[in-house]
Amino acid sequence: MRDMLDIQKQLLPDLLDTLKKRYTILHHIMVSGIVGRRTLAGSLNTTERILRAEVDFLKAQGLLEVDASGMKISEAGRQLLDKIEPMVKDLFGLAELEDRIRSHFGLKQVVIVPGDSDASPHTKKELGRAGAAVLRKYVSQDEVIAVTGGSTMAEVAYHLSSSTSLKGSWFVPARGGLGESVELQANTIASTMAKKTGAKYRLLHVPDHLSEEAYQTLMQDGTILEIIQFIRKARIVIHGIGEAMVMARRRKVDAATTAILQNDGALAEAFGYYFDRDGTILHKMPTVGLRIEDIQQMDCVIGVAGGKSKGEAIAAVLRFGREDILVIDEAAALEIVQTLPS
Template structure:
């Protein structure tokens, strides 16, 4: 495939440009669901006049449908995108990037989507779509799947769909709530995933950040203990990765702890643990839910995170060695590779 693309680039460079442009249009419409022409032109940084000509062509090919609410992808368009994705990834250089990251960090599967979710809401949506696809790839019948909260995980939930393999699965929150927006909490994300896939869910109605005394009291409650037992027996974990200081602020961590995190070089946060640049755990939150030793026994751990600003943080979590699968974006992936050389052997 690479050899054919190289020949096309030399003989028909314009053909590659046109293919990439039309693929981007179809992909944007697929992820958006239904979108108007003006909104799409703005997202693609394309004039409405140029977009109109491309949309007319794609409609003639039966790849798009339009009505009063806007444009949406047709079933033929959806199938074409699935067939084109491996080809486009090679053309964009993303396949090579996926292979380099997998080798550098010892992962079994890596997905890199184009763009930078720091400055593109579309890229974050695409990250969610790819995260949902990665979960479908690894799920088995009657699975138990633990999920964390966050805006990226909310996008993963949004892109889930009915699946015969997931109908008997249980979706559970990996941890308690952060007190943030309800639609970004792990409980909400677990229930959304279950409803969209035809699965089942259990909720964990406890705060994420607890003092030791409150933690011990809650863990004696039989209903909470029952849910926690289910969470800790999960086969798959799907989680986001955050910047350490951003997550400390979201958790309303006290100033003394924040200063301690800074002094210890905390760079990243994932499932309630803070990691330094070498992937060492420098701090953990007393939380009801998954613990690090539970995650070490989990069969499949899927990290979903993107944005150039998080590249080094993602690399630090990967160095700890729990992840099996990573779904990220191009900007984060390129930033990660700058820090891959310092991964311990």
């Protein structure tokens, strides 16, 4: 396939430009669900006049459906995108990036989506769609799946659907999370994933960060302990990755601890653990839920994160060495590659 693409690049460069343009339009519409022409033109940084000609062509090919509410992708369009995705990854240079990151860190699979989540809400949506697709691929019936909080995990939950039937499975929060926005809490995301897939769920109604005394008290409570033991049965976990200082502020970590993290070179946060550039754990917050030893015994650990700003943080968590599957965007991938030996 790559040889054929190289030939086409030399002999028919305009053809490949047209392919990229029409793929991007179809893809934006698929991820958006339904979208108006003006909104789509703004997202693609083009004019409505230019977009109209492409939309008319795609509609004539039966790849789009257009009505008063906007444009949506047809089933034929969805099938076409699935078929050409490997070729498009080669075209955008993403397949090579995936291979390099996968082989360097010894991962089972790396999925890279085009764009930068920091700059584009569309890329963030696509990251969620790709994360949902990976979860569907690796989850079977009768699983316990642990989920962390955050905006990226909320996008993953949004893109799950009833076509993924997990009636015998359970979604559970990987940790407490009453200290942040309700829609970004692990509890909310776990329950949304369960409702979207027909699975069941259990919730953990405790704050995310606790004093050591409060932690020990909670661990004596029979009801809390029973739920935690159930959560620790999870064989699959899907989680986000954050920048250490951003997460410390978001979690309202006290000033003294924040200063220690900064002085020690904390770069990344995942599961309530803070990591330095080499993937060494610097600090663990007293949080109820999964422990690092639970994560190390998982059958499948799926990380989903994106944005140029998170590239180094993602690389730090990868160096800890417990990820199996990684779903990232192009901007994060390029930053990760910058940290690798040449």
